[in-house]
Amino acid sequence: MSQNLTQRYSAYVNELFVREDETLRHVRQQTVARGIPLISLEPNEAKLLQMLVRLCGAERVVEVGTLAGYSGICIARALPAHGKLFTIEVSSVHAEVARAHFEDAGLADKVTVMQGAGMDVLPNLASKGPFDLMFIDADKASYHSYLEWAAQNLRVGGGVVADNVFWQGYIFDPKTEDDHGVVKFNQSLAQHPQFDSTIIEVGDGIALGVKTG
Numbered sequence: 001m002s003q004n005l006t007q008r009y010s011a012y013v014n015e016l017f018v019r020e021d022e023t024l025r026h027v028r029q030q031t032v033a034r035g036i037p038l039i040s041l042e043p044n045e046a047k048l049l050q051m052l053v054r055l056c057g058a059e060r061v062v063e064v065g066t067l068a069g070y071s072g073i074c075i076a077r078a079l080p081a082h083g084k085l086f087t088i089e090v091s092s093v094h095a096e097v098a099r100a101h102f103e104d105a106g107l108a109d110k111v112t113v114m115q116g117a118g119m120d121v122l123p124n125l126a127s128k129g130p131f132d133l134m135f136i137d138a139d140k141a142s143y144h145s146y147l148e149w150a151a152q153n154l155r156v157g158g159g160v161v162a163d164n165v166f167w168q169g170y171i172f173d174p175k176t177e178d179d180h181g182v183v184k185f186n187q188s189l190a191q192h193p194q195f196d197s198t199i200i201e202v203g204d205g206i207a208l209g210v211k212t213g
């Protein structure tokens with residue numbers, strides 16, 4: 001398929017289905033204004049994530065890598081009234097900005113921001129499970145460990161979703177710890193006996209695994 005056609009398909013989908021409202025635009029603007037790197041999901045990726053939350057009827061979701069709350073708002077909006085998102089963020093600045101954004105979005109009662117490194121915080125969350133969905137979007141070197149946590153703490157039928165699994169092409173020539181982290185995650189997910197999985201070729205690659213046992 002030509003690059004040109006791929007871009008036209010993408011523009012077509014975005015125009016028809018992807019709407020970034022004022023709240024999400026505000027989060028994007030504030031991310032830049034607060035000097036936080038603008039590395040949130042693109043609107044079409046966030047829309048896909050929102051659909052996955054709805055598709056598995058998620059009520060309890062864990063996210064690693066909150067940033068300023070963009071993806072978290074999309075997840076929380078797809079939860080039922082009693083649903084809950086626990087989102088983990090290592091940076092105290094990002095965590096504080098995200099809390100304000102969840103409050104502004106009217107989602108504060110559905111979202112708990114937990115400040116700390118993913119692998120330090122996750123053990124404290126296990127007792128609140130099992131979870132319906134885990135979204136991984138933080139330090140690449142830990143992706144594999146996050147996957148193992150998902151295997152142990154998702155319900156059967158629940159999903160693990162991970163962003164940046166093409167890692168801008170470095171998966172084909174890994175050099176850094178992060179590069180190798182993503183390659184290890186992809187291989188582990190592909191071969192994992194408890195997940196049926198694939199990569200959705202959108203953005204920088206979004207991995208999806210459904211827990212089967």
Ligand SMILES: C[S@@+](CC[C@H](N)C(=O)[O-])C[C@H]1O[C@@H](n2cnc3c(N)ncnc32)[C@H](O)[C@@H]1O
Nearest residue numbers: 040041065067070071089090117118137138139
């Ligand atoms: C790509 S951004 C997340 C974007 C966010 N999911 C969104 O789409 O709006 C990655 C975030 O992970 C955070 N992070 C990095 N290492 C982490 C770790 N070990 N534990 C938790 N968060 C971490 C970074 O500070 C950053 O805010």
